[in-house]
Amino acid sequence: MRLKLTVLSFALASLFCAQAQATDLMDIYKEAYVQDPVVQKLKAARDSAFAQVDEATAALLPKVDVNGSFTATRTNENGGVNANNRATKANVSLSQLIWSHGTWLNRSIAEKNAEKSELAYKDALQKLIVRVSDAYFNVLNAADALSYNQANNKALKNQLDEAVRRLQVGLIAETDKLEAQAAYDLSTASVIAAQNTLVNSYEQLRALIGRSVSIEELASLDTSRFSTPAVPNSLKQLLKEAEGNNLTLQQAVVARDIARDAITLAKSGHEPTVSLNAQAGTGYTRYDTEISGSTQQNGNAWSQSLGIGVNIPIYHGGATSAQVDQAQADYVAASQALEQTHRTLISDVSNGYNNVNAAISSVRAFELSVKSAASALDATSAGYEVGTRTMTDVLDATQKLYNAMQNAAAARYNYILSRLNLKYTRGSLTVEDLKTVNSGLR
Numbered sequence: 001m002r003l004k005l006t007v008l009s010f011a012l013a014s015l016f017c018a019q020a021q022a023t024d025l026m027d028i029y030k031e032a033y034v035q036d037p038v039v040q041k042l043k044a045a046r047d048s049a050f051a052q053v054d055e056a057t058a059a060l061l062p063k064v065d066v067n068g069s070f071t072a073t074r075t076n077e078n079g080g081v082n083a084n085n086r087a088t089k090a091n092v093s094l095s096q097l098i099w100s101h102g103t104w105l106n107r108s109i110a111e112k113n114a115e116k117s118e119l120a121y122k123d124a125l126q127k128l129i130v131r132v133s134d135a136y137f138n139v140l141n142a143a144d145a146l147s148y149n150q151a152n153n154k155a156l157k158n159q160l161d162e163a164v165r166r167l168q169v170g171l172i173a174e175t176d177k178l179e180a181q182a183a184y185d186l187s188t189a190s191v192i193a194a195q196n197t198l199v200n201s202y203e204q205l206r207a208l209i210g211r212s213v214s215i216e217e218l219a220s221l222d223t224s225r226f227s228t229p230a231v232p233n234s235l236k237q238l239l240k241e242a243e244g245n246n247l248t249l250q251q252a253v254v255a256r257d258i259a260r261d262a263i264t265l266a267k268s269g270h271e272p273t274v275s276l277n278a279q280a281g282t283g284y285t286r287y288d289t290e291i292s293g294s295t296q297q298n299g300n301a302w303s304q305s306l307g308i309g310v311n312i313p314i315y316h317g318g319a320t321s322a323q324v325d326q327a328q329a330d331y332v333a334a335s336q337a338l339e340q341t342h343r344t345l346i347s348d349v350s351n352g353y354n355n356v357n358a359a360i361s362s363v364r365a366f367e368l369s370v371k372s373a374a375s376a377l378d379a380t381s382a383g384y385e386v387g388t389r390t391m392t393d394v395l396d397a398t399q400k401l402y403n404a405m406q407n408a409a410a411a412r413y414n415y416i417l418s419r420l421n422l423k424y425t426r427g428s429l430t431v432e433d434l435k436t437v438n439s440g441l442r
Contacts, residue, residue, distance in 0.1 A: 023213065023217045023218055023219070024218070024219040024438055024441050025132070025133065025136050025219070025434060025437060025438040025441060026434065026435060026438045028132055028135075028136055028205065028208070028209060028213075029128070029129065029132045029431070029434055031208075031209040031210075031211075032128055032131075032132050032208040032209050033125075033128065035208070035209050035210045036128060036131075036208050036209070038124060038128075039121075039124050039125065039128055042117070042120050042121045042124045043121055045117050045120070045121075046114070046117040046118055046120070046121040048117075049110075049113050049114040049116075049117035049118075050114045050117075052110045052113065052114070053107070053110045053111055053114050055110070056103075056106050056107040056109075056110035056111075057107055059097070059100075059103045059106065059107070060097060060100075060103055060104070060107065061096075062094060062095070062096045063094070063095045063096070064092070064093070064094050065092070065093050066090070066091070066092045066093075067090075067091050068088070068089060068090040068091070069087075069088070069089045070086070070087070070088050070089075071086070071087045071088075071089075072085075072086045073085050073086075073087070082288060082289060083287065083289075083296055084287065084288040084289075085285050085286060085287045085288065085296075086285070086286050087283060087284070087285040087286075088283060088284050088285075089281065089282070089283035090281065090282055090283070091279060091280070091281035091282075092279065092280055092281070093277070093278070093279040094276075094277070094278045094279065095275060095276065095277050095278075096275065096276045097273070097274075097275050097276075098274040098275055098276055098308070099272075099273060099274040100273040100274075100275075101268040101271050102265055102268040102269065102271070102273075105261055105264055105265040105268060106265065108261055109258055109261050109262065109265065112254055112257055112258045112261065113258065115254055116251055116254040116255060116258070119247050119250050119251045119254065120247075120251055122247055123247035123248060123251065126247065126424050126427070126429045126430075127424065128208075129420065129424070129429055129430075129431065129433070129434050130417075130420055130421060130424050130429070131208065132208060132434075133416065133417060133420050133434065133437065134204070134417055135201075135204035135205045135207075135208055136205065136218070137221075137413040137416060137417060138201045138204060138413075139198070139201045139202065139204075139205060139213075139215060139218060140215075140218065140220060140221060140413065141201075141409065141410055141413045142194070142197045142198040142200075142201040143198055143215040143220075144406065144409040144410075145194050145197065145198075145406050145409075145410075146191070146194040146195055146197075146198050148402045148403075148405050148406040148409075149187065149190045149191045149194045149402070149406075150191055150194075151402060152187050152190075152398065152399060152402035153184070153187040153188055153190070153191050155398050155402075156180070156183050156184040156187045156395065156398060156399075157184055159180050159183075159184075159391070159394060159395065159398070160177075160180040160181055160183075160184045162180075163176055163177040163180040163181075163391060164177060172391065176390065176391035176392075177391075179391050179392050179395060180391055180395065183395040183399070187399075198215065202214065219441035219442060220441065220442060221412060221413070221440060221441060221442075222440055222441060222442040223412065225440055226412055226440060228359070228360045228363050228364070228415055230356075230357070230360060231353060231356050231357070231419075231422065235349070235350065235353050238349050238353055238422075238426060239346060239349050239350075241426050241427070241428065242345055242349045242425055242426045242427060243342070243345070244427075245426060245427030245428055246345055246425065246426065246427040247427055248341060248345070249338075249341050249342060249345050249427075250427075252334075252337055252338040252341040252342075253338060255334050255337065255338070256331070256334040256335050256337075256338045258334070259327070259330050259331040259333075259334035259335075260331055262327040262330060262331070263324065263327040263328055263331055265327070266320065266323040266324040266326070266327040267320075267324055269313060269316070269319075269320035269323060269324075270313060270320055271313075272310055272311060272312040272313070273310070273311045274308065274309070274310050274311075275308070275309045275311075276306075276307075276308055276309075277305075277306075277307050277308075277309055278305065278306045278307070279303075279304070279305050280302075280303070280304045280305075281302070281303045281304075282300060282301065282302050282303075283300065283301045284298075284299070284300050284301075285298065285299065285301070286298045345425065348425045349422070349425050349426065352418065352421055352422035352425050353422060355418040355421070355422070356415070356418045356419055356422055359411065359414050359415035359418045360415065362411040362414070362415075363408070363411045363412055363415055365411075366404060366407045366408035366411045367408050369404040369407070369408070370401070370404045370405050370408050372404075373397070373400045373401040373403075373404040373405075374401055376397050376400070376401075377394075377397040377398060377400075377401050380393050380394050380397040381394055381397075416437055420433065420434075420437070
């Protein structure tokens with residue numbers, strides 16, 4: 001009877017603990033969006049890549065420079081006349097590439113690098129949803145595991161106390177009491193381990209948001225509204241969608257294209273470049289002593305030039321050919337990396353699809369196991385009261401009940417994470433999906 005009350009009180013406590021929580025899944029995500037160093041690092045890398053596009057574009061635009069100087073010169077006297085003077089000069093120069101294939105290719109590669117960085121940043125945002133959800137539900141799962149272990153420990157303590165009383169009045173043998181003591185001691189060790197697991201699970205959240213949280217701050221899963229809808233698409237449809245939308249695969253495609261452009265860039269080292277150069281300058285020189293009929297007279301000097309420069313590479317020690325060979329090898333490596341990414345994607349989609357279906361079945365099976373274990377415990381307890389079942393039977397039935405409850409809770413979290421991971425692999429995971437999950441919390 002005491003055992004029945006313990007199980008009932010635990011169930012009621014779990015049912016009515018739905019109190020207002022300060023932090024839910026969306027709150028954690030919003031903090032992580034701002035605080036997570038992984039996302040912020042990739043965001044900065046993306047901004048840097050776009051700045052490099054501007055830098056590469058600048059190499060194609062005109063370059064204008066202005067410089068000036070002032071010089072004061074003192075010289076020894078020559079025939080009684082010195083040549084001390086002060087000269088002021090100003091110069092403006094203009095240069096413009098007319099043709100440089102390599103410069104255009106550098107700009108194209110910079111644009112593709114920026115595209116790749118943008119894809120990496122978007123991928124990090126999708127992955128952040130998975131990372132936040134994984135960290136959040138790991139905490140809830142660890143908290144549930146601790147609660148069930150504590151409830152099991154309390155039930156076993158009650159059974160131990162009951163066994164001690166029965167032993168004192170001679171209703172049971174000492175063996176039954178020792179079995180109850182062993183089960184209780186083992187349960188106490190499990191509680192300690194579960195407490196440590198919960199404390200460690202907080203670190204995963206702290207790494208995302210930069211602050212510590214506790215289970216008391218977090219909203220819990222509302223099991224009364226929890227459901228396990230199946231994946232609406234077939235595996236073939238999922239694979240097709242993933243091949244078109246998966247951001248990791250798209251990054252590998254762009255990386256291969258960059259490697260292909262790098263071959264053309266290396267070959268451009270054999271090509272000539274043509275540039276336009278122009279400059280105009282003026283200067284004024286003032287002498288302390290002027291000498292008529294000589295160059296030592298005050299006055300202005302002007303200069304102007306306009307020309308076209310052509311650079312034709314002839315031989316650079318074989319460096320250009322070596323760069324071509326290197327670029328071709330890099331292209332092969334990038335192509336194989338793309339193939340590996342594609343194969344991994346197919347496996348991930350298939351595994352993700354199977355994981356969701358298995359999670360659906362697991363949730364249903366474990367929920368049924370909870371009901372069966374509860375009925376079995378009631379029957380075993382009743383049999384123990386009339387002497388048809390042993391203390392060992394009761395202890396085993398008690399542990400099976402709480403194990404079933406813990407497995408059922410873990411299966412629910414596993415289902416949620418499996419659905420989110422599948423959406424991420426498909427490349428279709430959005431904040432709206434996270435909001436849907438968040439709506440199932442209380």
